[in-house]
Amino acid sequence: MSVLTVLLVALPLAGCLAVLGVPERVAVWFGVVLTGATLVVAVVVAAVFDYHRSGTVQLSVDGSWIPSIGLRFHLGVDGISLPLVVLTALLCALSAVYLSRPAGAPERPRAFTALLLLTEVGMIGTFVSLDLLLFFVFFEVVLVPMYAIIAGWGGGPGRTAAARQFILYTLLGSGVLLVGLLVIYSQTSTLDMVALAQRAGTGIGHTVQVIAFLLVAGGLAVKVPMWPLHSWLPDAHTEAPTVGSVLLAGVLLKMGTYGMVRIAVPMLPEGARVLAPALGALGVVGIIYAALACLAQRNLKRLIAFSSVGHMGFVLLGIATLTPVGINAALFGNIAHGLITGLLFFLAGGVAQRYGGTDLDRLGGGMLATVPRLGSLLVVAAVASLGLPGLAGFWGEMLAMLSAFRPGGDLNRGLYLTFMVVAGLGAVLTAAYFLVMLRKVAQGTASPRWAGTVIADVTAREWVAWAPLVVLFVAAGLWPGLVLGVTDGAVRGLLGGG
C-alpha cells in the first residue's frame, strides 16, 4: 500500500520529465491525464486511510537516501497532511483542465505543463515528507517552477520584477527556515519528524527552542504570508497567470502554515509558548490590514490576493492559541481557503480573459446581467470567502475565534480575547470589502464601454474546472466533519492529547 505514497510524488515527477518528449499540441492533455491520475491516487489514499487512527502515520515509506548527511526518504500521510494532499492533487488537476480550454492554451504548453507537474511534485512532497531535510528539499522544489511560471507566463509588464521579488523573498524565508531546522538537528541529532514530534522538545534547551522557533516560524511566515512579510504576494498574484495564482493561493501559502503545525509547534513547544502571542498579534493585524487594503483596492485580482493575507491571519491566530481547536481551525481554514480562493482566482482569470483586465473601474458593473453565470459564481465565491456560515469559509474563522476565547496553557487570556475581538471586527470588514466589490462589479448596470462587445458566459470546460470547488466548499460548509473529523484525532495526538 505504501507504494501509493511514493506514486503521489513519482507520478507527477515522471510526467514532468516525460512531457518534454511529447509534441506541443498534446502536452496540455498529457498534463490533464497525469494530474488526473495523481488525483485518483490521492483519492485512493484517502479511501484506504484508516480514519480511526488518523493520528498515526500511515502508508509510510522509510529508506536511507544519502547516509552521509543523514537524509532519509521518509514519506507518509496522517490526518494533518491527508486533506492537504487531496486538495493539492485536486487543484492541480483542475488547473490542468482549465489549461485545456480551446481558447486558453498557454504559449509553450510543453514547458508550462512540465513546470505545473514539477510544482505538484514539490507541493505534495512537502505534505508527505517526514524527514526535515526532505521536507525542506520539496519546499524548495516548488520555488523555481513557480518563479518560472510567473516570469514566463505572467500577464503584465511587471511580471519579471514580481517574480524576482517572489523568489527572493521566499528564498530568504527558506534560508532562515533551513537554519532553524539545522538548529533542531544539532540539538537532537535526528531529522525524523515523527520522532521529533513525539519528543516534544525534550533535549532542546529553552533559549535554543525560542531561537529555533523564531527561525522556523519566521522563515515559514514569509510563505504564509504573515503581515508585514506579505508584500511579495499582491504583486506575484497580480502578475501570475491564472493557474499560477490558483496554485499559489490554493496550495503554496498552506505550505507555510502546514510547516508551523507540523514542525514549529510540536517540536519546539517551549519556543511556541514564548512566541505564540507575537504570532497571534501579527495574524490579527494582518486580518484588519488586509481588509482595509481590500476596501480601497482598484483591481479585482489584487483584492483577492490581499484577502488571502486576511484569511491566513485567521489561520495564524488559530495556530497561535496552541490548542487542538485552534490547530483544527487552522487546518480547516487552509482547506477552505484553498477551495474558495482557488475558485476566486479562476474567476478572476475568467474575467481577465473576457474583459482584458481586472481593473474594477474599467470592468464597470452589471456582470450579473451581461454574464449571469460568471456573475453568480463570483457572488457565491465572494459570499463563501467572507465566511458565511453554511459554507466552508465560516468554520475555520469561527473556530479560530473560539480557540482565542480560551487559549492554551499559560498564554495571556486577556491578550487573546483582544485578538478575538479584533478578528471579529476583521470579519465585518471582510464582508464589507467583498460586498462593495460585488456592488461595483456584479450588481448595477453594464458600462457603456462594453456595449458592442459580445462577452461569453461560462463555458463547459470552465464548469468542469470550477464546479468541483463549489460543490466541495458547500459540502464542507454543511458538514465540517468532512475535514475536522480527519484532522481532529491527529491534532490531539500532536499536542499530546490536548
Place this chain on the structure above:
Amino acid sequence: MITTLAAVLVLAPLVAAGLGLTLGRKLPPGGIAVLGTGGSAVLAVIVAAAAAGDSSRVWQSSTQLTPTGTIPVTAGVFVDGLSATVAVMVTLVALAIQVYSIGYMRHNVRYPSFAGLVSLFTAAMLTVVLSADLLVIYVGWEVMGICSYFLIGHNWERPAASAAAVKSFLMTRFGDVGFLFGIFVLGVAAGSFRIPDVLAAVPSMSDGTLLAATLLLTVGVVGKSAQFPLHSWLPDAMEGPSPVSALIHAATMVAAGAYVVARLYPAFLAAPATLDVLAVLAVISMVGAALAALAAEDLKRVLAYSTISQLSVMFAGLAVGGRVPAIGHLLSHAAFKALLFLGAGAVILAVGSNLLADMGGLRRAMPVTFLTMTVGFAALAGIPPTSGFFSKDAVIAAAGHATTGAGWLVLTGLLLTALLTAAYATRAWLLTFFGAPREGVSEASPVLTVPLAALAVPALLLGFGGLWWTELRPEWGSSLLSVVLAGVGATVSYVVWRADPVRDPAVRLGRLRGLFASTFRTDDLYERTVARGVTALAVDVVGVDDQVVGRAVTGAGRGASRLGGLLRLTQNGNPQFYLTGLLAGVLLIAAGVVVLR
C-alpha cells in the same frame, strides 16, 4: 417521532431552496416553493398539536455534526411549546408570502431565484427556531442575513437597492459578531453548545459570565431586530419587493431577535442589568421609531418604522419579565404586519408608487385590500377586538406589574407608543384609502387577495386564542388606559386630516418632521463617522502598502540581478551541494539586503 418530523420540517424548505436555486428555470419555481413551505407548515401544525397536548414536555435529538478539538458541534432539534408555536407562525406566514409572490412576481425574470431565496430564508429561520445547538442557530442566524442581502438587493441594477442590501448585511453582521461571542461565553461556561445543557448550567454560572454573555447576545439581537442603535438598515431595506418586506418584518429576521431572547430567557433573567439595558434600548427605539413613522412619506417606510417600534414592544415585555406576552405580541405582530406589507404591495402595484402622496381614495376601488388592511391597521393601533389589542395590552399589563425602575420607564414608553402608533396608523390608513375616489384602479387578482384574507383572520381573531393563557387575558386598568390613548391618537390624526383632506397631516409637524423622518439624523452620524473613517483608513493603508512594496521591488530587483549568476551555479544536481549553496545564497541575500540599505 416528533423530533424526526421537526427535522423534516426544517429540511423541506431547504430542499425546495436547493432545487429552486439550481433548477429553478427548468422546474416550476412557484410550485416547488409552495410545496416545500406548505409541507413544512403541515408538519409544523402536527408538531405543535403534539406539543400542545403535553405542554410540560420537551423533545430533543442530537447527533455530532463535527468534532472541533473542544466542545463538539451537534445537529439536532429542540421542540417545546415555544419553538413549536413559533414554527407554525413562520411556516404559515411564509406560505402566504410564497402564494402571494406567485402573483406579485409573475412577470419578474428573477422570480425563480427569488422563490428559492425565500425558501432558504424560511429554512434558516426554522433552523434558528428549532435547532438545539447554539452554533447551528448561529448558522441559521447568518444565513438569514445573506438571504436578506440578496432579497433586498433583488433589483440590483438600482444603486439604491444594492446599497441598502450591503448596509443591511453589514449592520446586522456587526451585531452578529457580538452574538457569536455571546454564544462562546455561554457554551464554554456550560461545556456544551446545546440549549438544554446551557440552560441547565445557568444557575451555576457566575454573575459576570451571565452578564457578559447576555450583553453580547443583546448586541446581535439589537442588530437583527433593528433596534437602536443598529436600526437604520431596516427602513432602507424597503428597496426589496413587498413580499420580501413582509417576510423580513413578520415571519423571520427581526422576529429571530425576540425569539432568541425568549429561548435563552433563564440566562437573561439571571442578568438583571442586561434586562435594564434592553428596556432602555427598547423604549428609545419604540418612541423614536413611532415618531419616524408619523413623519415618513413612503407607505412602506411607515410600516418599516412601525416594525422597529413593535419589536421594541416585545423587547419591553421581555425586559420586565413578560415572556409569554412578548411571544404573544410576536405572533400577533407576525400576522398583522405580514398582512399590512402584502396589502401595501397590492396598493403599490395598483397605483405604481410607494408614496402616500400618490395614494388615496382606494377604498371603493380595492375593497378586499381596504377591508383586510383596515384589520391590519386596527391591530397595529391596538383597537379591540383585534389581536394587536390583546397582545399589546398583555405587555402593558406586565410592565404595570413590574416592580423595578425599568418597569415605570417601560410602562411610560409603552403608553406613549400606544398613542403615537394609533396616530400614525390612522394617518397612513386615511391617506391610502380615503379622500376623493380614485378612478382607473382595480382590485388585485385573487392570488394576491386570498393570502390577504387568510392573514386577516389571525390578525383579527388570534387574541381570543390567547385567552387560553392567563398572562394573555386583558386587564381592565391597562386595557382601558391603552384604548383611551389609542383613541386620542387616532382622533387627533383624523381631526387634523379632516380639516384639510388633501394635505398630509404630518405637515403639521413643521420643522420637526425632517428630524423625525431621519430618525434624529442617526444615519447621517454613522455615515460621517464610521463609514468615512473606515474609508479614509483604507485609503491610507493602500498608500502605505504601495510605498513599501514599491521600495522593496526596486531593492529586490537590483539584488536579484547580482545574485542570479551565483544561484545558477548551484544547479549541478548534487543535493548536498545544493543545500550548502542555498545556505550560502541566503547569507549573501541577507548581506545584500543590509548593504543595499
